[in-house]
Amino acid sequence: MMHSKISIIVPCYNQAQYLPETLQSVLDQTYTNWECIIVNDGSPDHTEAVAQEWCEKDHRFIYLKKENGGLSSARNAGLKIAKGDYIQFLDSDDVLEINKIQWQSQFFDRPIDILISGYRYFENSEGISSLRIMGRDDFMPERVITYDDTVDVKAVFDATNPFVICAPLIKKSVFDVVGNFNENLFSLEDWDFNLRCALNNMVFHHTGYAEKAKVLVRLHDASMMRDKEKMHRTYIEFKQKWYKDDLYISHFGKKELQNKFVTKLTKVQQIKQVLLLFIPPILLVLKNKFLKK
Numbered sequence: 057m058m059h060s061k062i063s064i065i066v067p068c069y070n071q072a073q074y075l076p077e078t079l080q081s082v083l084d085q086t087y088t089n090w091e092c093i094i095v096n097d098g099s100p101d102h103t104e105a106v107a108q109e110w111c112e113k114d115h116r117f118i119y120l121k122k123e124n125g126g127l128s129s130a131r132n133a134g135l136k137i138a139k140g141d142y143i144q145f146l147d148s149d150d151v152l153e154i155n156k157i158q159w160q161s162q163f164f165d166r167p168i169d170i171l172i173s174g175y176r177y178f179e180n181s182e183g184i185s186s187l188r189i190m191g192r193d194d195f196m197p198e199r200v201i202t203y204d205d206t207v208d209v210k211a212v213f214d215a216t217n218p219f220v221i222c223a224p225l226i227k228k229s230v231f232d233v234v235g236n237f238n239e240n241l242f243s244l245e246d247w248d249f250n251l252r253c254a255l256n257n258m259v260f261h262h263t264g265y266a267e268k269a270k271v272l273v274r275l276h277d278a279s280m281m282r283d284k285e286k287m288h289r290t291y292i293e294f295k296q297k298w299y300k301d302d303l304y305i306s307h308f309g310k311k312e313l314q315n316k317f318v319t320k321l322t323k324v325q326q327i328k329q330v331l332l333l334f335i336p337p338i339l340l341v342l343k344n345k346f347l348k349k
Contacts, residue, residue, distance in 0.1 A: 060164050062090040062157055062225065063140030066148050067130030072103040074149035074274065079110045079117065082146070087157035090144075092117045093134040098124030103148075128237035128245045135236055142171075142225040150222050151184060151272040159269035160225050168203055169258040171225045174265045180276040191275060198223070203261040210307055213254040217247035222271040230258055238297075242290045248297075255303050 064082055068075060075094075082092045094107040094117060104121065111117045122133050131145060142164075146152060160171045175198060176187040199218035201209060212218055234252040237245045253260075263269075292313070298304045299311050 060089070060141040060161070061139065062087065062142050062144055063134070063138035063228070064090055064092040064144045064146055065095065065131055065134035065138065066092060066146050067095045067097055067127055067134065068099055068103045068107070068148040069097045069124070069127070069130070070099045070101050070103070071148045072099065072101045072106050075103060075106045076110075078146060078148050078151060079106075081151040081153070082117075083110075083114060084154045085152065085157050086155050087161055090116060090157065091139060093138060094119050095130040095134045096121045097126070097130040097133075098122065126239060126242070128239040128241065132236040132239065135231060138228065141228055143228055143231075144225055145221050146271075147222060147273075149180075149274040149276065151274070152222075153268040153270050153272065155266060155269040156271060157225065159266045160263050163261065163263055166203075166261075167259060168261045169227050169230050170253060170260045172198075172201070172219050172260060172262045173223045173225075173269060173271055174198065174262075175220055175223050175271040175273055177273045177275050180274050184272050187272065188275075191273065198262070200262045201260045203259050205260075209260065210254045213247075213251045214308060217244070217250060219250075220271065220273055221246040222273065224260075234258070241294060242286050244287075244290050244294045248294060251298065251304075255307060 066075075066078060066082075079092065079094070082090070094110070096103050096107060096119070104119075107117070107119045111119050118137070120133060120137065122130070125133075135143065144152075144157065156173055160173060163171050176189065177191045178184050178187050198220075199212060199216065201212065201218060230253060234249070234256050236249075238248050239245075241248060295313050299313060
């Protein structure tokens with residue numbers, strides 16, 4: 057049986073110094089039926105030279121140059137030419153461990169729309185030998201969602217974005233149903249996309265952990281997540297959009313926007329959130345049922 061083809065989309069803007077390590081992690085994949093679309097979103101640095109070098113190295117690398125339009129625009133441009141059955145988004149400063157796609161491929165014959173891998177963070181100054189569970193500014197670890205979680209999946213995505221954009225393999229057909237990324241959002245575009253998927257009853261499944269099968273997310277000062285003012289504005293725009301959405305209202309009812317964005321958790325809040333990650337979902341469901349009595 058022929059393996060499903062994977063389209064790996066790498067949006068690039070002014071991070072050419074990280075791009076070779078990112079593309080090397082693609083080339084090193086033990087799963088070999090892939091194409092990698094390098095989308096140059098009008099980068100002023102030497103991204104083009106790096107991309108062309110890798111295209112010459114292996115024909116599976118494809119170079120696409122466009123005018124600057126932002127991260128969502130770059131991902132959408134890659135989607136337009138992608139030929140794979142599944143989509144892997146990979147930011148140009150992050151890294152795939154060598155078995156990431158191979159490990160997830162064992163689930164291709166199951167009725168699952170979005171396959172999610174594990175991930176870890178690493179500080180750019182330390183390299184991938186020193187992996188961290190938590191990101192900067194109290195960014196929490198993943199929330200594990202499996203195919204048989206059917207009670208409160210939508211509520212999870214309403215409250216938070218449970219995983220980073222590079223963790224999932226997404227069926228190409230999902231985009232035909234829920235649409236592409238919202239190009240009007242400066243950030244949180246992945247949360248917006250994931251919430252649309254949840255509200256449209258897409259099936260998510262965390263594939264668990266295996267040797268060298270994670271995504272590694274680079275932490276550095278140039279990350280756009282460091283701009284808290286823009287993040288706050290985008291959060292407000294994100295909530296304003298969804299609180300007016302008919303599909304959202306049909307599930308959650310009408311909500312009023314709370315004009316706040318918590319960027320820093322107290323130590324007590326950090327400990328509480330970490331502990332919650334280790335509580336089996338069924339216990340939380342039983343607790344909620346008990347409290348309602």
